[in-house]
Each structure stands twice: as C-alpha cells, then as structure tokens.
Amino acid sequence: MNLLLREALIAFRRTRTLSVLSITTIAFALFVTGLFGLVALNMRSALRNVAERVEIVAFVYRGTPSMQLTAASSDIAAFPEVLEVQYVSEEEALVRARRDLVEFQEAYQDLEINPLPPSLEIRLRPEYRDAKHAGDVAERLHGFEFVEDVRYGRDWVERLDALRQIAGFVGLAIGAAFGLVSIVIIGVTIRMTVLHRAREIRIMRLVGATDWFIRGPFLLEGALKGLIGGILAAILCGVVFGAFEAGNFGLGMGLTFFGPLEVVFLIVFGVLLGLTGSLVSVGRHLKKV
Amino acid sequence: MIRFTKVSKHYPTGTTPALDDVNFHVARGEFVFMTGHSGAGKSSILKLMYGDERPSSGDVRVSGFHIGTLTRDEVPRLRRRLGIVFQDFSLLEDRTAAENIAFALEVTGSRVDMIPARVTKVLAQVGLLAKAEAFPRELSGGEQQRVSIARALVNDPPILLADEPTGNLDERATRGVYQLLLDINAQGTVVVMATHNLDLVRFGGQRTLELRDGKLVFDSGVDVGDDA
Ligand SMILES: Nc1ncnc2c1ncn2[C@@H]1O[C@H](COP(=O)(O)OP(=O)(O)OP(=O)(O)O)[C@@H](O)[C@H]1O
Numbered sequence: 122m123n124l125l126l127r128e129a130l131i132a133f134r135r136t137r138t139l140s141v142l143s144i145t146t147i148a149f150a151l152f153v154t155g156l157f158g159l160v161a162l163n164m165r166s167a168l169r170n171v172a173e174r175v176e177i178v179a180f181v182y183r184g185t186p187s188m189q190l191t192a193a194s195s196d197i198a199a200f201p202e203v204l205e206v207q208y209v210s211e212e213e214a215l216v217r218a219r220r221d222l223v224e225f226q227e228a229y230q231d232l233e234i235n236p237l238p239p240s241l242e243i244r245l246r247p248e249y250r251d252a253k254h255a256g257d258v259a260e261r262l263h264g265f266e267f268v269e270d271v272r273y274g275r276d277w278v279e280r281l282d283a284l285r286q287i288a289g290f291v292g293l294a295i296g297a298a299f300g301l302v303s304i305v306i307i308g309v310t311i312r313m314t315v316l317h318r319a320r321e322i323r324i325m326r327l328v329g330a331t332d333w334f335i336r337g338p339f340l341l342e343g344a345l346k347g348l349i350g351g352i353l354a355a356i357l358c359g360v361v362f363g364a365f366e367a368g369n370f371g372l373g374m375g376l377t378f379f380g381p382l383e384v385v386f387l388i389v390f391g392v393l394l395g396l397t398g399s400l401v402s403v404g405r406h407l408k409k410v
Numbered sequence: 411m412i413r414f415t416k417v418s419k420h421y422p423t424g425t426t427p428a429l430d431d432v433n434f435h436v437a438r439g440e441f442v443f444m445t446g447h448s449g450a451g452k453s454s455i456l457k458l459m460y461g462d463e464r465p466s467s468g469d470v471r472v473s474g475f476h477i478g479t480l481t482r483d484e485v486p487r488l489r490r491r492l493g494i495v496f497q498d499f500s501l502l503e504d505r506t507a508a509e510n511i512a513f514a515l516e517v518t519g520s521r522v523d524m525i526p527a528r529v530t531k532v533l534a535q536v537g538l539l540a541k542a543e544a545f546p547r548e549l550s551g552g553e554q555q556r557v558s559i560a561r562a563l564v565n566d567p568p569i570l571l572a573d574e575p576t577g578n579l580d581e582r583a584t585r586g587v588y589q590l591l592l593d594i595n596a597q598g599t600v601v602v603m604a605t606h607n608l609d610l611v612r613f614g615g616q617r618t619l620e621l622r623d624g625k626l627v628f629d630s631g632v633d634v635g636d637d638a
C-alpha cells in the first residue's frame with residue numbers, strides 16, 4: 122500500500138503538467154455539472170413553490186344542503202389526484218374577501234346580501250399539479266349537479282407545464298453534453314499519461330510485475346485526481362453559490378445549496394471518473410504490451 | 411534449462427520467417443553466445459525465451475515453462491525466473507541506481523526489510539557500490555549497463571538473457587561487462603548473450619550459436635545433460 126502510494130505520487134510528479142491538466146478537467150467538468158445541478162435544484166424548488174398554488178375551486182349553487190356537500194367532499198377527496206378538499210361557506214368567503222382584498226374592503230364592509238357563492242377548494246397531490254390532471258379533475262367536478270362553475274387558472278397551469286418541460290430538457294441536454302465532453306477529455310489526458318509512461322510499463326513487465334501491480338498506481342493516481350477534482354468542484358460551486366446568494370438578485374425566495382449527501386455524490390462521481398478513465402486507458406495499453 | 415524444438419517464427423507482417431526450424435538446448439551452467447548478421451533472428455530467439463513472443467510452430471521450454479501455451483498470468487512468473495539486459499539499459503531516468511534495482515524487488519513483492527541488503531549485495535557484485543545514489547544520467551554507459559545487470563541479478567534468477575548488452579559500449583567497457591557476465595555464469599547462472607562483437611566471441615571461447623536468415627547454421631557446443 123505504501124509502495125502503491127509512492128508510485129502514484131512519483132507518477133504524479135513526473136507528469137505534472139498532465140496531472141494538473143486532468144485535475145483541472147475533472148474539476149471543471151464536475152463544477153459545470155454541479156452548477157447545473159444547483160440550477161436544477163433551485164428551479165425545482167421554485168417550481169414546487171409555484172405549483173403549491175395550483176388549486177381548483179368548484180363554486181357551488183347557493184342553498185345546496187351541507188349534507189350533500191360533505192358526502193361529495195369525501196368522494197372528491199378519494200380521487201387519486203386529490204390531496205385535500207376544503208369547504209368554504211358563503212360567510213367564510215366574505216370574511217376572506219374582506220381580509221384579502223384590501224381595495225374593496227369598504228365595498229364589502231356593509232353589504233346587505235352576500236354576493237359570494239360557497240365553494241369547494243381542492244388541492245392536488247404534488248405529482249398531479251399540472252394542466253392535464255387539473256383539467257381531468259375539473260371535468261369530473263363539473264359532473265356534480267350542485268357545481269355551478271369550476272376554476273383552476275388553466276392558462277398559468279399550462280405555462281407552468283411548459284416551463285417544467287423546458288427546464289428539464291435544457292438541463293438534461295447541457296448536462297449530458299458536458300458529461301460526455303469531460304469523459305472524453307479525461308480519457309485523453311490519462312491516455313497521454315500512460316503513453317508518457319509506456320517505457321516504465323515495459324520495464325515493469327520485464328522485471329516480472331503483474332498486470333494488477335502495474336495498474337495499481339495508475340488507478341490510485343486516477344482516483345486521487347478525481348478526488349481532488351471533485352473537492353475543487355464542490356468548493357467552486359460553494360463559492361459561486363455564496364457570491365450569488367450575497368448578490369441577492371431579488372428573487373424573493375431563499376436559494377438552496379446541495380446537502381452533504383449531494384456534495385459527497387459529486388466527489389464520488391469525480392473519483393469514479395478518474396478511476397474509469399485510468400482503468401480504460403491502462404487496460405488498453407496493457408493489451409498491447 | 412532452455413530447449414528449442416523445431417521452432418519457427420513468422421511475424422504477421424513478415425514475408426520470410428524470422429526463425430526457421432531452430433533446434434538447440436542450453437544446459438545448466440552454460441554460457442552461450444548468439445551471433446549472426448543483423449536481422450538473423452537473435453532478438454527473436456531471446457523474445458521467445460522471455461515470453462514476449464510465441465513460437466509459430468515448434469516448442470520452446472524455458473525453466474519449466476512452455477512458451478507456446480504461456481498464459482498472461484504466467485508471464486510475470488516466468489520473468490521473475492529470468493534476468494534480462496538490453497542494449498539500451500532500460501533504466502528509469504528519475505530513480506537512482508539503487509532505486510532502479512530496488513524497483514525490481516518491489517515489483518515482485520519482496521519483503522521490504524530485505525530490499526536494502528540485497529541491493530547493496532548486487533551493487534557490490536557489479537562494482538558500483540560508490541554510485542548507489544547516482545541517477546542514470548550521471549553514469550557512463552558501461553556503468554549504466556552494470557546497474558541494469560545488477561537489477562537483472564537481484565532476484566537471483568537461474569537464467570540471464572542479454573540482447574547486445576555491449577552494443578553501446580566502447581571496448582574497455584565491453585570487456586568489463588563481459589567479465590561481469592562470466593563471473594555471474596561462474597556462480598551457476600545460465601547466460602545467453604546475443605552479440606555482434608565477433609572479437610568477443612572469438613576471444614572468449616564460449617559456446618556459440620550462429621544464425622543466418624532465421625536458421626541455426628552453427629553450434630559450437632555439445633549438448634550435455636538433459637534438464638530442460
Ligand atoms: N515485431 C516484428 N514484426 C515483424 N517482423 C519482425 C518483428 N521483429 C523482428 N522482425 C523481423 O524478424 C527478423 C529477425 O529480427 P531480429 O530482431 O530477431 O533480428 P536480430 O538478429 O536481433 O537483428 P539485430 O542484430 O539487428 O538486432 C527480421 O527480418 C525482422 O525484420
């Protein structure tokens with residue numbers, strides 16, 4: 122083990138430029154991947170926040186017996202898409218209107234008759250907060266005879282859908298492109314390192330080193346590079362994130378950074394990249410000698 | 411120790427065979443010169459011996475290994491029973507003489523605490539104890555070759571293969587290396603040395619195998635014993 126580490130460090134020192142190049146490549150690739158991860162993470166939580174507000178309101182004919190409404194409520198609550206159903210009576214609607222619509226406070230203050238209908242407010246489960254499911258549920262609500270009208274802000278729910286799709290697609294495409302490019306570059310730098318050390322590998326084989334003995338230092342070297350690259354990437358992500366948060370671009374909401382698990386994942390990913398890169402390039406070389 | 415039986419070697423790109431029906435036997439304790447014009451097949455024979463190439467037909471046996479059916483795992487085990495020396499010395503540039511020799515022990519998984527004593531012993535044997543901490547670039551060609559011989563010896567191999575070990579050396583250094591190989595042979599190690607240096611061959615009076623166009627055309631030796 123001692124020997125392995127020493128050989129890996131010697132290799133590192135000898136091909137310093139190449140080593141620095143591969144670490145930089147891994148760090149940069151993971152940094153970009155990390156940034157997209159952060160953007161995706163925050164986009165997702167932002168969209169989740171917005172989607173929280175996807176709500177279906179079924180206005181009910183005045184005078185519908187509350188017995189009937191209670192029964193219907195539990196039927197609706199049993200829809201697979203539905204998270205909860207809340208009955209809002211005429212009085213409650215008025216109280217809310219007085220509280221929320223400040224501009225009309227006066228108007229609502231001294232009304233003889235309540236102009237607001239009672240309603241059922243339906244919240245969907247998170248995974249169903251999109252145009253299709255909201256539309257489905259609205260459709261079914263129309264089927265109840267006591268329902269006068271259903272509203273769910275179709276326009277912006279549809280826009281939310283589109284946004285989600287674009288975000289997912291762009292994230293995926295750019296992430297995949299960068300991932301691919303970084304794997305290729307890492308492969309090339311490690312291949313160069315191996316070619317650089319072809320003579321040494323030949324000598325090792327001549328004096329009777331096994332394939333695994335020859336691979337060992339290269340694998341360790343690759344893993345070390347990946348480790349350093351991954352840590353650098355995590356630090357870079359943290360720095361950029363910090364700067365962004367301090368800049369406070371008036372997003373009006375808190376930003377999320379990776380949890381410890383995701384940071385570990387980023388670093389482990391780096392180690393795997395380094396390890397795979399060296400395994401492939403050394404393996405290829407060994408086949409020839 | 412070494413036995414070639416009806417050995418032929420065709421390289422994929424070659425039009426004529428590099429070796430053609432070669433038969434010989436090297437017994438325990440022998441010193442053998444391998445001579446012949448450039449391209450005659452000397453290096454090919456040595457490569458077969460250390461398992462870098464496989465015979466196209468015929469049988470090659472070295473120290474109990476069948477080269478024709480050698481698996482990838484067996485190659486390191488064969489190499490540990492051989493010392494190999496080349497014209498270009500094949501030393502690692504960024505390691506001292508002692509480190510280069512120690513490397514051959516480390517690579518084969520020797521006990522760490524045994525390494526310094528064994529390195530010192532072979533350095534003394536090749537007369538380079540004083541240069542233990544020198545890097546290859548700080549050594550003359552003859553000295554570098556002696557380091558590489560020391561490395562070949564450090565695992566106590568029963569066979570030492572040398573492919574033109576004196577090719578890059580002047581006459582004096584050549585004699586030095588030759589004498590060293592004779593000393594090693596005197597201690598019981600089989601030595602097979604490919605060389606262009608006919609003076610050395612004539613002067614030495616050792617057994618000589620001569621190749622011409624891949625054929626063994628002359629063998630001064632008489633087979634003794636049968637221990638291949
Ligand atoms: N890897 C190879 N691929 C194709 N042909 C080869 C290969 N190695 C050797 N040969 C051919 O085999 C023949 C014998 O080559 P070899 O190297 O054994 O000769 P040699 O006696 O060692 O020559 P020299 O004295 O120049 O070192 C030559 O014709 C050479 O071109």
Ligand SMILES: [Mg+2]
Binds near residue numbers: 452453454573
């Ligand atoms: Mg040759």
